[in-house]
Amino acid sequence: EDKVVQSPLSLVVHEGDTVTLNCSYEVTNFRSLLWYKQEKKAPTFLFMLTSSGIEKKSGRLSSILDKKELSSILNITATQTGDSAIYLCATRDNYGQNFVFGPGTRLSVLP
């Protein structure tokens, strides 16, 4: 059965800290890995990764995929209170049909 694991499940940091969130997967016919940020309701899309070793960057957030290690990391530098959210990692298979989500990492950024 396909599985996505995230760590840590919960993290508390102070503003200005840098955090690294981890996602590992065991997925048949893996094609892409996605990161989402969920604050109140709907998850909002952050990144989609398909190739190993290519960093995707958006402001203070960046992410990279390691297909050899079947994992990905999401980095957030100079964290702000507005970064407090649940960060979800999901994988999609080669047929584009099957999304598997991890449990999420709950990040709390204290002022």
Next chain:
Amino acid sequence: KAGVTQTPRYLIKTRGQQVTLSCSPISGHRSVSWYQQTPGQGLQFLFEYFSETQRNKGNFPGRFSGRQFSNSRSEMNVSTLELGDSALYLCASSQGLAGGVETQYFGPGTRLLVL
């Protein structure tokens, strides 16, 4: 472009009743997926509809069903509600292209409370 919309946003039902939730995808998107999110289980895939056909299904009992209309709008139905069905139900739309290299866009969700 308008985003994914879901109705209703909140719903309270009692055990044994049935409920129908609606999702309108982003214009041009033909795939609609439904998810159940609970604090204990996280985000779990229910099913996906593409061009009015169920294309993929998660591990949920038959009480959970859905359909998609020709305009890509989708409905999800839960019959004989149980307390454990209380959750946030999210739908997500995408173009539905093969190859797994597109993302999904989520709606705001319908929060269902079963008493």
